[in-house]
Amino acid sequence: MRSATRAALLAASAVTALLSAAAPASAVPTVSMDCETGGGYYGCAPQISGAVPPMTITWTRNGVPVSQWNNRWAVSERCTPGQVLTLTAKVADGSGSASATDVFTCSNGPWP
Known part of the structure; x- marks a missing residue:
C-alpha cells in the first residue's frame, strides 16, 4: 500500500512539474526594409522573420x-523624382512588435 501511494505521489509530482514548466519564450519578430525606386515609382517590401501568425503589418509614409x-507584404506607388520618402513597416504578433x-x-x- 505504501509503495502504491509513493508511486502515485511521484506520478502526480511528475505531472505537476510538466504542467508548470515554463513554455519557451517567443522571440519578437525582426524586420528589415527593402525599397527600390526608378521611373518615377517606388516599391517597398519588409523582410520579416520570427513572426508567428496571426500578425499585422502597418505602414507609415x-x-x-x-x-x-x-x-x-509589399507596397508601391508613383512618386515625384527628387522627393525624399520615409517608409516604415511595423510588424506585430502575439510576442511583440x-x-x-x-x-x-x-x-x-x-530600376536597379
Whole structure:
C-alpha cells in the first residue's frame, strides 16, 4: 500500500512539474526594409522573420499612417523624382512588435 501511494505521489509530482514548466519564450519578430525606386515609382517590401501568425503589418509614409496598405507584404506607388520618402513597416504578433524604416529619394532613372 505504501509503495502504491509513493508511486502515485511521484506520478502526480511528475505531472505537476510538466504542467508548470515554463513554455519557451517567443522571440519578437525582426524586420528589415527593402525599397527600390526608378521611373518615377517606388516599391517597398519588409523582410520579416520570427513572426508567428496571426500578425499585422502597418505602414507609415513620411510619418503618416497609410491604412489602405495595412497587412500588405509589399507596397508601391508613383512618386515625384527628387522627393525624399520615409517608409516604415511595423510588424506585430502575439510576442511583440518590431519595425523597419527606409529613407530614399525617388528616382526617374532605371530600376536597379
